[in-house]
Amino acid sequence: MSVFGDDFVVPTFAYADVTLGEGQRWSTWPATMPTERGPEPRPDWLVTSAGAIDTELGIVKTGKEADLFLIERAVPDASPGVPGQTSVLAAKRYRSAEQSDFHRSSSYTAGRRERRSRDQRAIERKSAYGRTVAAGQWAAAEFGALCEFWRRGLPVPYPVQISYTEILMEFIGEDGVAAPRLANAVLSHAELVDCFDQVIAILHGFAAAQTAHGDLSPYNLLVHHGRVVVIDLPQLVDVIANPNGFELLERDVRNVCTWFERQGVPNDADALFAEVCAEIFA
DSSP: OOTTOSOSOOOTTOOTTOOOOTTEEEOSGGGSOGGGBOOSSOOTTOOOOTTOEEEEEEEEEEOSSEEEEEEEEEOTTOOTTOTTTEEEEEEEEEOOTTTOOOOOOHHHHTTOOOSSHHHHHHHHHTOHHHHHHHHHHHHHHHHHHHHHHHHTTOSOOOEEEEETTEEEEEOOEETTEEOOBGGGOOOOHHHHHHHHHHHHHHHHHHHHTTEEOSSOSTTSEEEETTEEEEOOOTTOEETTTSTTHHHHHHHHHHHHHHHHHHTTOOOOHHHHHHHHHHHHTO
């Protein structure tokens, strides 16, 4: 079996003189539907050629529910750095039913329902089929959240496409090295203050959409060239529909405020929570 799995479609036009090597596949872009692709206008760097090849460069991070891989998508013989001809992407692959129990608390998904009652019952019973449905549900939820917040101008990785339980997105980093998490970044006091201001703006941006990240912390905020980028969005919470919504929103606020306070950036978590709550009802 390919390292990419057996679910992708090989384009029928594939170059007769190109042989795919280990860790390679034809680009899955042509096999996706328009609704499975990121929002327009698309970035100039995005490779959409049907003749492109995906090459796996290695693993960036492993997790309990998903792993993150580094992928180069390039047209054969393309010159490096040419927009639309070669780019490096992050591939987030949610684990299969056999490899993950999708342990996330139901407090995140309260208020969400599967369209098919059979699928909803399977998820609730935590059957093998239900775990498979859950994998697709988390992937779809994260892809939808990335698309929504990209359209709103929030600092999230650009969502390139979704294929089953794999999300391809913009890689935040350079030269194959991921940007550091906020918790691990080496920052001056002035840079910390600026990052806190950016995090406040992110919280307001989520609240304007009546949502909470649900698991916000310095560990899912990246710092790249002074810009804070928020990642890991599958548990995004509808604050109004979810009975735990405001509790999770308050936890987001207190998590980041406590961390910044420890770094010497004074703040008022109660006041910030009140501000983002007001944003929800604005």
